[in-house]
Amino acid sequence: MTSFDRVAVVDWSAASTLSPARPSPDAIWIGLCGPEGAAEYYHRSRDSAEAALRALIAQPGRWLIGFDFPMGYPQGFAARLTGHSGAPAIWHWLADRITDAPDNRNNRFTVAAAINRQFGAGPFWGRPAALALPDLPARKTVNYPALGLTERRLIEQRVPRAQPVWKLYTTGSVGSQALMGLPRIARLAALPGVSVWPFQPPARVVLAEVYPSLLDPLVRAAPGIKDAAQVRLLARALWRLAQAGRLAPLLADVPPEAQAEEGWILGAGHGALLCEAAA
Structure with a gap:
């Protein structure tokens, strides 16, 4: 599961109203990176974001899609x-x-x-x-x-x-x-060829928990909206590491209880490596 053609990173939102029409902070942003480079896209609603993610999953190739919310809860x-x-x-x-x-x-x-x-x-x-x-x-x-x-x-x-x-x-x-993201994970994980790390065996498309704040030194220096910068930078970092065959350390040493129930943050403990790849 260390080889991916493209990477997406999602900055989620639990907002109870539509986000502003003009791209704004504290909304949903999806960062994409592939051979053509990195970019970010703004979504006003969770329905819009899910539709965009379904369209990505339908594309050919291997995808890593990271979400900035927990995939599980404490043991028990x-x-x-x-x-x-x-x-x-x-x-x-x-x-x-x-x-x-x-x-x-x-x-x-x-x-x-x-x-x-x-x-x-x-x-x-x-x-x-x-x-x-x-x-x-x-x-x-x-x-x-x-x-x-x-x-x-x-x-x-x-x-x-x-x-x-x-x-x-x-x-x-x-x-x-x-609470607002996990029902979407349930639906996306039910699509053919999709699995959720670290709970399920790897598939063509892998969904994972990420923590964009691991890139804080770079995000603080980036112009524009923080949410947009962090999804773009993290997608770029993970894609570059995947192309270089260097994702394995980010996936190792997940405790057994995390593998079954709690989940884990992809890249935890490897902030320096992520910043190096994103820079």
């Missing part, structure tokens, strides 16, 4: 929520319950509150103050050891800057991105 959560272990069980559970309209209206906070009721007190937290959901605390008050869960996946312990998957609101609320 899947079995307690769904009755089945493994990350895909959560993808499909969420796909059956998350509603996501063409204008980005969605029910993620309501679904999180329902999960919290099932667990007793948590694990999710963060919501707009005006949203009346007593089962979803506005601030972090969760006692994770009492729930029998960890606050952070192993990869988030290795990459402390990465936010925990339970945080749903305000800066760095990657938990909302996961």
Whole structure:
């Protein structure tokens, strides 16, 4: 799975309204890189982004597609929520319950509150103050050891800057991105020739979790919108490493629990290598 013809990197969004017509920060950006070079594309809605990704997957050749949200949750959560272990069980559970309209209206906070009721007190937290959901605390008050869960996946312990998957609101609320992204992963992974790393054997198209902040030194120096720069630069870095046969170190040493349930960030621990390839 170290040889790819093209790479895409997706900066996802959990926005509840359409992003502005003019390309803006905090929206969905897809960076592409192949033999013709690197570019980035703006999307106002998750429906638009999914349609674009389906079109990419339909193209011939081997694709690596990275998403900047967690593909799994801390160990034990899947079995307690769904009755089945493994990350895909959560993808499909969420796909059956998350509603996501063409204008980005969605029910993620309501679904999180329902999960919290099932667990007793948590694990999710963060919501707009005006949203009346007593089962979803506005601030972090969760006692994770009492729930029998960890606050952070192993990869988030290795990459402390990465936010925990339970945080749903305000800066760095990657938990909302996961709730709105994993149903899309369930649908894309069901397409022929698609697999999700590190949970499934490699296929013609591989979906993976990425963390564009690994390229922060380069992104800060890049002109324009940060989101656009980071997807373009990371796509370029991963594509260049793939062409040089140097992706193997980024894929190695994934702990067993991450391979089955928690997931892993592609490139974690290799920020210097990624920056060298992107520069």
